Amino acid sequence: xxxxxxxxxxxxxxxxxxxxxxxxxxxxxxxxxxxxxxxxxxxxxxxxxxxxxxxxxxxxxxxxxxxxx
Numbered sequence: 001x002x003x004x005x006x007x008x009x010x011x012x013x014x015x016x017x018x019x020x021x022x023x024x025x026x027x028x029x030x031x032x033x034x035x036x037x038x039x040x041x042x043x044x045x046x047x048x049x050x051x052x053x054x055x056x057x058x059x060x061x062x063x064x065x066x067x068x069x
Contacts, residue, residue: 002057002058004055006052007049009047010061011061015065018066018068020064021066022064026062027057028057033057034051035048035049035050037049038061046063
């Protein structure tokens, strides 16, 4: 996802039947980007909010899950 100035939201679907246990956020090509918050959004997605003061670069998110059973 391209990083824009301000708040950037990167969302990853949490697979059904799993429980999220953490995440990894990757930003590349933008030294101003920082992770503002992360966690489940209550709608089945893992959401990362990335703040940036300049545009450019990319962001990715990965969610780590375990089986709910």
